[in-house]
Amino acid sequence: MKKTIIISHPKLAESTVQSFLLEGLSQLTTGPEVIKVDQLLSAGEFDIKATQKNILDSSEIVFQFPLYWYSAPSSLALFQEQVFTDKFVHTLQEKNKVEPAKLSLVVSLADKQSDFGAGAKIGRTLSELLSPFQAFAEKLGFEYKKPFIIDQFNYQTPKKQQLILVDYLLYIAGSDGSFVDRSSWLLEQLKTMEQTQNIAVLADYLERQIEEYKVLNATLMEIKNDRE
Amino acid sequence: MKKTIIISHPKLAESTVQSFLLEGLSQLTTGPEVIKVDQLLSAGEFDIKATQKNILDSSEIVFQFPLYWYSAPSSLALFQEQVFTDKFVHTLQEKNKVEPAKLSLVVSLADKQSDFGAGAKIGRTLSELLSPFQAFAEKLGFEYKKPFIIDQFNYQTPKKQQLILVDYLLYIAGSDGSFVDRSSWLLEQLKTMEQTQNIAVLADYLERQIEEYKVLNATLMEIKNDRE
Numbered sequence: 018m019k020k021t022i023i024i025s026h027p028k029l030a031e032s033t034v035q036s037f038l039l040e041g042l043s044q045l046t047t048g049p050e051v052i053k054v055d056q057l058l059s060a061g062e063f064d065i066k067a068t069q070k071n072i073l074d075s076s077e078i079v080f081q082f083p084l085y086w087y088s089a090p091s092s093l094a095l096f097q098e099q100v101f102t103d104k105f106v107h108t109l110q111e112k113n114k115v116e117p118a119k120l121s122l123v124v125s126l127a128d129k130q131s132d133f134g135a136g137a138k139i140g141r142t143l144s145e146l147l148s149p150f151q152a153f154a155e156k157l158g159f160e161y162k163k164p165f166i167i168d169q170f171n172y173q174t175p176k177k178q179q180l181i182l183v184d185y186l187l188y189i190a191g192s193d194g195s196f197v198d199r200s201s202w203l204l205e206q207l208k209t210m211e212q213t214q215n216i217a218v219l220a221d222y223l224e225r226q227i228e229e230y231k232v233l234n235a236t237l238m239e240i241k242n243d244r245e
Numbered sequence: 246m247k248k249t250i251i252i253s254h255p256k257l258a259e260s261t262v263q264s265f266l267l268e269g270l271s272q273l274t275t276g277p278e279v280i281k282v283d284q285l286l287s288a289g290e291f292d293i294k295a296t297q298k299n300i301l302d303s304s305e306i307v308f309q310f311p312l313y314w315y316s317a318p319s320s321l322a323l324f325q326e327q328v329f330t331d332k333f334v335h336t337l338q339e340k341n342k343v344e345p346a347k348l349s350l351v352v353s354l355a356d357k358q359s360d361f362g363a364g365a366k367i368g369r370t371l372s373e374l375l376s377p378f379q380a381f382a383e384k385l386g387f388e389y390k391k392p393f394i395i396d397q398f399n400y401q402t403p404k405k406q407q408l409i410l411v412d413y414l415l416y417i418a419g420s421d422g423s424f425v426d427r428s429s430w431l432l433e434q435l436k437t438m439e440q441t442q443n444i445a446v447l448a449d450y451l452e453r454q455i456e457e458y459k460v461l462n463a464t465l466m467e468i469k470n471d472r473e
Contacts, residue, residue, distance in 0.1 A: 027326065086329070087377035091322035097314045098255065140383060145376045148369045149315035155368060 018076035020049035020189065022123075025082040025093035027055050032083070034125045034170035041182045042189070045206070049079070049189060054092045069105050073112055078159070079189065080150065081123040087139070087146045097153070106157060113158030120159035122150055123185065126168040179218040200226060246304035248277035248417065250351075253310040253321035255283050260311070262353050262398035269410045270417070273434070277307070277417060282320045297333050301340055306387070307417065308378065309351040315367070315374045325381070334385065341386030348387035350378055351413065354396040407446040428454060 022042070029035055042048050050071065057063040072078055082089045101109075112118075124147070132138040133146070144151075147164060154161035165188040167181055183203070192198045203223045207216060250270070257263055270276045278299065285291040300306055310317045329337075340346075352375070360366040361374070372379075375392060382389040393416040395409055411431070420426045431451045435444060 085322070086325045087380040088316060088322065091319045091326055094314070094316065094319035094322050098319055101314070139380050141376045141380050145373045146380060148373045148376070152315040152367050152369050152374060 018118075019074060020077040020079065021052060021071050021075040022049050022079040022081055022189070023052045023054060023093070023096065025054045025080065025090045025096065027090055027092060029053060029055060032125075034167060035081075035083075037170070037178065037182060038081070038123070038185055041186055045186065049077075050075075054096050055090075058092060058095065063099070065099055068100050069108075072100070072118075073109065075118055076116075077119040077121060077162075077191070079121045079123055083125045084127070084146075087141070088149070101157070110158050117158055117160050119162050119191075120150070120154040120157075121162040121188070122147060122164035123188070124164055124166055125170060126166060128168065130166055130168040176218070180222060183219060183222050246346075247302060248305040248307065249280060249299055249303040250277050250307040250309055250417070251280045251282060251321070251324065253282045253308065253318045253324065255318055255320060257281060257283060260353075262395060263309075263311075265398070265406065265410060266309070266351070266413055269414055273414065277305075278303075282324050283318075286320060286323065291327070293327055296328050297336075300328070301337065303346055304344075305347040305349060305390075305419070307349045307351055311353045312355070312374075315369070316377070329385070338386050345386055345388050347390050348378070348382040348385075349390040349416070350375060350392035351416070352392055352394055353398060354394060356396065358394055358396040404446070408450060411447060411450055 024035065024039075026032055026035055039051070042051065052068065052071070054063075080089065080093060082093055085091075124143075128139060130143070134140070134142045143164070143166065151161050153159075165185060167185070170178065170181065173181065186206075187199060187202060190202055192202055200223060203219055203226075207219055207223070252263065252267075254260055254263055267279070270279065280296065280299070282291075308317065308321060310321055313319075352371075356367060358371070362368070362370045371392070371394060379389050381387075393413060395413070398406065398409065401409065414434075415427060415430060418430055420430055428451060431447055431454075435447055435451070
């Protein structure tokens with residue numbers, strides 16, 4: 018089943034991070050469907066019925082947005098109001114009972130992630146601030162996936178930005194974060210992707226992962242030998 | 246200084262509870278200013294500069310809305326995006342440093358209030374779900390007032406609905422909930438209001454409050470005598 022990414026961003030074209038993620042997605046051989054909510058709404062081309070069908074046909078829905086006033090931009094709320102009608106909610110709940118889909122969040126922050134939580138600059142955790150989406154997921158029978166947070170993207174080095182992209186693509190691909198899972202996914206991408214500059218970064222990333230794995234494995238063996 | 250109520254509701258005219266609250270407000274001699282966001286936006290009559298001035302001139306801002314998907318309707322997010330520009334945020338922060346205004350929420354629920362919280366039907370507390378507004382208030386230097394929650398208004402008896410209205414008007418008036426504070430406010434309203442059916446309810450409410458006070462006072466005296 019396909020995956021659908023719903024992007025809510027009033028100034029999508031001006032966003033460095035969103036353009037970067039979109040470019041990354043376009044390099045995938047079997048990329049997810051992308052719905053740009055603001056563009057569709059302002060062009061009057063938002064098709065509610067088609068979107069509902071899209072959601073029913075997806076194994077994963079991703080809400081992707083910048084944190085605006087500690088929540089999603091208004092276009093995502095409008096999307097929820099228009100798409101999740103009483104009737105559709107019922108249909109979706111029944112579908113999710115049989116074959117539960119996932120609801121994921123990809124959230125970009127202007128603030129640092131460490132600035133959230135009791136005693137920090139913004140006194141609430143991201144879990145709390147995003148809890149309306151968790152409640153939304155639970156109401157509809159979605160499995161709520163741990164959100165993917167990107168903070169202060171514009172302040173990162175180009176290398177760090179590329180690594181964020183890899184982690185993002187792994188998040189969308191549904192990697193469980195294990196070494197084997199990540200490596201096989203990356204190798205698969207290396208084999209199928211066009212030869213771009215990203216290939217070098219991916220290869221580099223994979224190499225470092227393999228190195229890390231080797232060191233860990235060696236340490237584990239030492240500990241084991243000491244105990245015997 | 247004046248108070249400003251910002252109502253976000255896509256179907257305001259159809260809402261029993263909102264119509265009821267608005268009617269109650271209209272009976273006050275010195276009622277707060279009311280901004281109906283959806284109407285202004287859809288009529289293209291939303292004046293950002295005038296609204297900003299309004300907010301600066303207010304000692305209290307009230308966001309009044311029904312809980313839609315565990316958050317506010319999209320029109321409130323759009324209101325926040327349009328009004329709270331970087332420049333205005335700075336001006337407001339400076340003003341609130343000198344003379345902090347309050348930010349209050351009046352939230353109506355389709356669910357029961359007891360259905361919120363860990364282990365309940367909706368597994369998050371209302372505090373958590375509304376935390377984006379708390380963070381918003383803190384960022385802008387507002388004092389965040391405990392939200393006024395109205396649950397399942399349509400299922401209440403007419404008498405209970407009138408009592409909710411009284412509590413709502415007291416909340417807007419800024420009553421601290423003490424007996425003396427409530428009673429004096431109510432008496433003041435009784436003296437100045439038109440002779441409507443609400444007068445009877447208010448008088449009844451006041452009478453019961455006074456009775457309660459007397460019983461409490463008598464009990465306290467007994468306890469005191471026992472100890473001496």
